[in-house]
Amino acid sequence: MIELRQINKTYGSGAGVVQALKDIDLTVRKAEIFGIIGHSGAGKSTLIRTINLLERPTSGQVMVDGTDITSLPHHRLQERRRSIGMIFQHFNLLSSLSVHDNIAFPLRLSKQPKAETERRVKELIGLVGLEDHADKHPAQLSGGQKQRVGIARALATNPKVLLCDEATSALDPQTTQSILALLLEINRKLHITIVLITHEMQVIRAICDRVAVLDGGMIVESGDVASVFLKPQHRTTKDFVAQASDGSEAYAGLIDKERGKRTQVKITFIGKQTYEPVLYETMKEMNVPFAILQGTISRLKDTPYGQLIVELHAAGEEADRTLTALRDQGLDVEVLTVG
Incomplete structure (x- = not known):
């Protein structure tokens, strides 16, 4: 045009x-x-x-x-x-x-x-x-x-x-x-x-x-x-x-890095995955405990998206396998800190 x-x-x-x-x-x-x-x-x-x-x-x-x-x-x-x-x-x-x-x-x-x-x-x-x-x-x-x-x-x-x-x-x-x-x-x-x-x-x-x-x-x-x-x-x-951020980037900088074998990540969901239990099902399959530290759901015009700051109770090879499993689900995963 x-x-x-x-x-x-x-x-x-x-x-x-x-x-x-x-x-x-x-x-x-x-x-x-x-x-x-x-x-x-x-x-x-x-x-x-x-x-x-x-x-x-x-x-x-x-x-x-x-x-x-x-x-x-x-x-x-x-x-x-x-x-x-x-x-x-x-x-x-x-x-x-x-x-x-x-x-x-x-x-x-x-x-x-x-x-x-x-x-x-x-x-x-x-x-x-x-x-x-x-x-x-x-x-x-x-x-x-x-x-x-x-x-x-x-x-x-x-x-x-x-x-x-x-x-x-x-x-x-x-x-x-x-x-x-x-x-x-x-x-x-x-x-x-x-x-x-x-x-x-x-x-x-x-x-x-x-x-x-x-x-x-x-x-x-x-x-x-x-x-x-x-x-x-x-x-x-x-x-x-x-x-236009929800403050998660600022929060990430304040995450406690002295918590042992734990890995903090930011996970981004786009489209229909935003409303599906992809994180729960993947973590259950990997048998890795996790905690959601912060999260938001919003929209970009007609596209829903979600962003979570998540702490995985894992490090090293176990954390790497978990991150691979999340990415295999089509999620964008950014590692913030590694314990």
């Missing part, structure tokens, strides 16, 4: 040149929700704005639905942009227009018939839950309501892609959850491809299928959310995961 090929973006020249993006290769599949996460200054906004060429890359290709849009003449690029909606952190609504007219604005720009515009606006107001606010102006709305208007406006021209530029950063946690739920509903109901950027791992966890981690203008890690979240490799990714 979207493919970025060797995207580079530089600003300035000579000694003052700044490279905002470096050698970006990225593929977003049709109808998925793809997250891009990075700290401030990592290049997130520049990257997402290259997808609709609001930022034209210094080099590289942007492929959208099989077309290299970097090679299109201006009038064809304008046409193509109608298939790419965008919502912004600070809403960018027209303060002099009502909710109805803000949503209608892109339809009027594209000279849609009045009856079709009215039908579409009514449909979108219902989709985003603003039926009682159609005649209000932005100043009369809450932050969450303003973002709902922004989403409806971005959907007005029936885009195939929706770009979200820090769409929840200006919202409180409860409102953020409602906006994320709305984006997820839109993705599932309309099968729109969504690309969002954020600096919050909780946003990625809640609705994304896959994620890319951006650091210093480069993608340093990418993959499905469960793999990246539960097995982070890069330092930056680990920082973000720590933001």
Whole structure:
């Protein structure tokens, strides 16, 4: 659906040149929700704005639905942009227009018939839950309501892609959850491809299928959310995961290492195994006593997962055999300390 090929973006020249993006290769599949996460200054906004060429890359290709849009003449690029909606952190609504007219604005720009515009606006107001606010102006709305208007406006021209530029950063946690739920509903109901950027791992966890981690203008890690979240490799990714952790990593550092022949491990369950007695049955078969020191069950979008800090009353070869048996069950097992 979207493919970025060797995207580079530089600003300035000579000694003052700044490279905002470096050698970006990225593929977003049709109808998925793809997250891009990075700290401030990592290049997130520049990257997402290259997808609709609001930022034209210094080099590289942007492929959208099989077309290299970097090679299109201006009038064809304008046409193509109608298939790419965008919502912004600070809403960018027209303060002099009502909710109805803000949503209608892109339809009027594209000279849609009045009856079709009215039908579409009514449909979108219902989709985003603003039926009682159609005649209000932005100043009369809450932050969450303003973002709902922004989403409806971005959907007005029936885009195939929706770009979200820090769409929840200006919202409180409860409102953020409602906006994320709305984006997820839109993705599932309309099968729109969504690309969002954020600096919050909780946003990625809640609705994304896959994620890319951006650091210093480069993608340093990418993959499905469960793999990246539960097995982070890069330092930056680990920082973000720590933001959303349940504290088990901090606990692991406090485990008493002076307890004799015992081994402490972190065991990760993904999917249906989260709710099955895999640990109990394996340990019973191995005849190894164990204690659960800490545990949590949560979800990554639609995928349940569990993480346990477990102390095995075993060491040496006995512990090694037990760890092998657990891994043979498809569990991810990380040894924290060995007694």
